[in-house]
Every structure is written in C-alpha cells, then in structure tokens.
Amino acid sequence: MKRITRSLFARTALTLALAFIVFQAAAFWVVTRTLIVPVAERSADDLAGLVVLSAQTWVELPPQTRAAFERELARRHGLRLTTIDVGATADAPHFAFRTQIEDALSRRVGDAVELRGVPGTAAAWLDIPLGGHDLRVGFFPDRYAVKLPLAAIAVIAVGAFLSLLTALFLVRRITVPLARAAAAASQVGAGELPEPLPETGPAELAELARRFNKMAAEVRELLDNRTTLLAGISHDLRTPMTRLQLNLEMLRDAPSTARIDRAVADLADMNKLITGYLELARTTQAETKVRFDLAGLLEEVAADMGLTWPSAVPCEVEAGRLAVRQIVSNLIQNAQRYGGGMPIELVLECADKQARVIVRDAGKGIPDDQLERVFRPFYRLEASRSQATGGTGLGLAIVRQLAESNGWKVRLKNRAAGGLEAVLEMPR
Template identity: 90%
Template sequence: MRYIARSLFARTALTLALAFIVFQAATFWVVYRTLIVPVAERSADDLAGLIVLSAQTWVELPPETRAAFESELARRHGLRLTTIDVGATAKAPRFAFRTQIEAALSRRVGHAIALRGVPGSTAAWLAIPVGGHDLRVGFFPDRYAVKPPLAAIAVVAVGAFLSLLTALFLVRRITVPLARAAQAASQVGAGELPDPLPETGPAELAELARRFNTMAAEVRELLDNRTTLLAGISHDLRTPMTRLQLNLEMLRDAPAPARIDRAVADLADMNRLITGYLALARTTQPEAKGRFDLAGLLEEVAADAGLPWAGAAPCEVEAGRLAVRRIVSNLVQNAQRYGGPSVELAIECADSAARVIVRDAGAGIPDDQLEKVFRPFYRLETSRSQATGGTGLGLAIVRQLAETNGWKVGLKNRATGGLEAVLEIPR
C-alpha cells in the first residue's frame, strides 16, 4: 500500500484530481456569488413586491370581491391571503434563500418580518398589518425556493468524477511505459535482453523507448563481445602456452638454441594476441574530436605501408585522428595480407562526408560473409595459424572503432576482382 501511495501514478493522479476539484469548487463559488445570489435576491424582491401589492389590492377591493381575488391569487401565484389566524406559531420550514426573502419583505413592509409555519404544513406564513387589517399571507417555498445549490453540487461532483477519470487515464498513459522501461532496465542490469519496448504513444515516450531499445541492444552486444573476448583469450593462449611449457621441460634435459628460439617465438605470439585483445577492449570509448587534414593522414599511412600515393587535395574533417589512422592502417594491412601486393589507397571528399577507400586485387569475400568477417575471431581461413592469418580481430577492431565514433565502414567485392573497403566520416 505504501508503494502505491509513493508511485508516480498515484501521486500524479491525486495531484490532478485535487487540482480539478479545487478548480470546480472555485468555479462554483464564483458562479454562486456572481450569478446565483443576485438571481435569488431579485427573485426574493419580486416575491416580496407581489405579496405587498396583493395585500394592498385586497384592502382596496370591495368586500364582496375579495374572495374571488383570493381564489385567483392562489390559483395563479400560489399565495394565500386571509384575516383568519391560521396558527402559524412554529418555525417556518427551511429552504434555500429564506434569508433573502425575509430581508426583501422587511424592506417592503418597513419592519422586520420573520416567516412562520403551521405544524404539519409545508407553507410559510407572515403577518402584514395593512389598512387596519392583520393580513396573513402564506406561500409554499417549494414553488418559490431556488434550487441551484443542488445543481451546482451535482455539477461539481460530476466534474470531479470526470476529472479523476481523466487524470487516471492520462497518468496511466505516462506511467505504464515508464514501468515497462524500469522492468526492462532491471533485466538489462541482470544481463538479459528484454523484449523491445513498444515505440508508440507520445513523441517523447516513443523516443525514450527507441533509445532504450538501442541501448539494450548495445549493452547486449557489449556483453557478447566481452564473452567472446574472454573465450578467445582462453582458446588462443592455450596453444602457445602449451608449446612454451613443452619447450621449457625439454630444455631441462637438453638445452638447445633452437628450443630457446621457439620459446621466444611463442612468447611473441602470446604478446601479439594480448595486444590485439587489449586493442579491441579499448575501442568502446570514442576518441576526442579534432580538426585535421585527412589527405595528409592518408599520405602518412601510405608511406608507412609502402603504398604508392599520388596525392590528393586537402580534405579537413573533425574526428579522432588516432582512431582514423588505426582503422585505415588495419584495412591496409588486411588488404596486403589477403589481397596481394596490389593495394590502392584513395580518398573522396564531398560536402557531406569524406570516404577513405582501400582496394585490393585478391580473391574477394563471398557476399554472404561480408558482414560476418567483422565479428571478433571470425576468419575465412580456419587454421588460426599466424603464418596464414591473424587472430581474427583486425576487422572487428575496425568496425568497433567506427561505430564508437559514429562512422560507417563496409566491404564490397569489386566487379574487376578483389575487395573494396570504405570508411565514411561525416563532415
């Protein structure tokens, strides 16, 4: 119960409901003071004028016509005129705006008038001394009493009820998606991949769901990469460690320079593997952006890799220089390793984006595996030998660096043979 009272749904619904009720009450008070009370006072004054005028008319009429006048007055206006004492000694029945009627009668008559009642009757009576007669005037409050308070109360009640329903509806539309997001967040925190949140409803909630779904997929991909990374480490390090241990055991009995060289080579392989794993792990954070000439950077990469470079017009971009250099270097090394010696490095500089292109003349990659080669440890050559290929992390690092920094990288087979790798950097 305490959780429900502290929930956003309950608090927001209660706040809206109270606000609507206060608004309804304030509206009723304004209508009551500016409309109902003036109308009631006017009605009370009209009734008092009718009573006084009827009494004065009765006095001025001949005695033989007074009975007919009394009958017509009762039929048309519900007023009773008589000189007989009707026994109105009790308090008059309570009805709305009785005070206003007594005040109007007092003003008309010239002295205080208090309405009285007859036991067992619903009529209200008053005595008016006029023309030497003590006239008793009676009327039924149900005919003259105004009943707007009941109508106003009904309006306030219905308004409050509708306001509460509206508040509950609006708050539910907001809190239900938030509750789903909270539950999905707890699943993500537990390492699970929740079902995608519905990207519907108001624009803000739909955008929240869209961004959460993207975040959940990225977290899941990060966890998968971590698992794959740890599995790759345990798998790839086992072979050189086993060879190293074997060489060390054999060195006990027969020391030989060749075995020492093999042990050193195994250590170099392990160091290369660990360096690759650490490089992949560091690609999860974007590099700070800076403005530099992309054509000049490609000239440096081409010189380091021994590639011909015909030069290009300056092409300034705002990006992480080290990340760009690393991606291009990995693409060039990959092309040189698998695409043969004929590797070409080019640049296309447009207003919207700059494109770095690495072309080779190798055998290419089957179309159904152009995306798979970006997975960590995925290799078309399955021997995992350092002599025939790397660890399968080069293109994985390229893709991870590109996505982390908001760039695009892709592969496609060339019509003339070979592979073309393209890095696209928005300008």
C-alpha cells in the same frame, strides 16, 4: 501502500484528481456567485414586491371584493392572503435561498421578517401589519424559491469526471511503458537480455523504447564480447605457451639457438595477441575529438603501410585522430592480407557534411551472408587458428567497436569487378 503511492502513476493520478476537484469547486463557486445568487436575489425581490403590492391592494379594495381578490391571487400567483390566524407558530420549512427571500421581504416591509410555518404543511407564512389589519401572507417555497442549477452542476461534474478519466488514461499510457522499461533495465543490469520493448505509442516513448532496445542489444553484445575475449585469450595463448614451455624444457638438456629463436617467436606471438585484446577492450570508450586534416592523416597512414597515396584536397574533420588512424590501418592491413597480393586502393571523398574513407582490394571478397559476421571478435573466414594464414580475428571487431563508440559507420560490400570495398563514414 506506501510503495504504490510513490509510483509515478499514483502520484500523477492524485495530482490530477486534486486539480480537478479544485477546478470543480472553483467552477461551482463562480457559477454560484455570478449566476445563481443574482438570479435568486432578483426572484426574491420580485416575490417581496408582489407580496407587499398584494397586501396594499387588499387594504384598498372594498370589503365585498376582497374575497374574490384572494381567490384570484391564489389561482394566479399561489399566494394566500388572509386576516385569519392560520397557526403559523413553527419555523418555516427550509429551502434554498430562504435567506435572500427574508432579506427582500424585510426591505420591502421595513421591519425584520422571519418566515413561519404550519406544522404538517409546506407553506411559508409572514405577518404584515398594514392599514390597521394584521395580514397574513403565505406562499409555497417550491414555486418561488430559485432551484439549484442541477443541470449545470451535472455538466461540470461529468466534464470533470471525464477529463479526469482521460488524463488518467493518458498518464497510464506513459507510465506503463516507463515501468516496462524499468523492469527491462533491471534485467539488463542482471546480465539478462530482456524482450524488446514495443516501439509504439507517442513519438518520445517510441524513440525511448527504440534506444533502449539498441542499448540492451549493445550491452548484451558487450557481455558476449567479453566472454568471447576471455575464451579467446584462453584458447589462443595456450598454444604458444605450450610450445614455449616445451622449448624451455628441451633447452635444459640441449641448448640450441634455434629453440631460443622459436621461444622468442612464441613470446612475440603472445605479445601480439595480448596487444590485440587490449586494443579491443579499449574500443568501448570514445576518444576526445580534435580538429585535423583527414587527407594529411591518410597520407601518413599510407606511407606507414607502403601504399601510394595521390595528393588530395584538405578535408577538415572533428573526430578522434588516433581512432581514425587505427580504423584505417586495420582496414588496409586486412585488405593486404586477403587482397591476393594485388594493389590496394585508398580513396577519400569529402562532402559538406560527411567524409568517406574507402579501402578497396582485388581479392576474393566475402560471401554476402558473412559481411556482418566478420565484425565479430575471433571470427575468421579461414577456419584454422594459424597466424601464418590469418590474424587473430580481432582487426575488424576493433574497427566496428571503434566506429560505434565514436558515432561513425563502417560497412563492407563486394565489388562488381571482384574484391572487397570497406567504407568508413563520419560526419565532418
């Protein structure tokens, strides 16, 4: 029970229920004080005035006409006027606004009036000493008592009930997706990939579901990359380590400069692989942004990579300088490796809100159905694992993760004239 009351739906429902109860009570009080009670007091005063006026008229009438007056008074106004003791010894029946009627009669008569009743009847009686006569006046409360405005009360109650149901419906529309997102988050925390959340409903909840689905996919991809990374380390390091161990064993019996050179080459290969793994592992964190000239950075990269870079108009951007440098370097290196020895083209397009760095080669390109797959860690179009025919398969994976962690976009597309075009897009 405690767990249920701690939920957002239960707390919101209880809060709304309390608010509507308070609202209904306040509305009833306002209607009562501003409408029901004033009407009741006016009706009570009118009844008291009719009673006193009828008694005074009866006293002033000739005795032979009083009986007719009594009958007419009973027929028209439901009042009984008599000098006979009717036996009103009991308390009068309780009815709404009895107090207001007694107060009004007391003011008119000039003395405290307490309504009495005859056992077994619904009439209320009062005594009025007037003109030497003890007059007894009776009336039926159902005719003169102000009725409670049941229609108004019903409207308020139904309105509050419908408002409460509507509020609970809206709250449930909010809390159910949140509960579903919480359950899915628990699955993500356990390393599972939950079913995508429905991206429907209010704009805020749909956006929350959309971002959560993206986050869950990224987490799953990160876990897959970690598994692939460990598998790649195990696979790619095993071959040079085996060669290195073999060369070291053979050096025991026959020292050779060539074997030492091969051992050193194997160590270099392992160092290169480990460096790539560490670079991939570091790409999940965004670099601190600084303001720098992108054209100047590309000039430095082009010089380091042996490319001819024409002068370009300065293009100020705010981004991670090292991340941009590594992405462009990896794209150029990839173009040099698979560009068929043809010249590499490096282009900078600087717009008001966006900067685009384009690397073009004239190689064979990539099949359209594999343009996204090449961004996976260790994925290579070349089937062998030889360092002579290709890299480690981490270059484009590093590019994609660096771009995503910094909020940039990297895409590949085949050129109509042949070759591949890699585009890095970043806001200025």
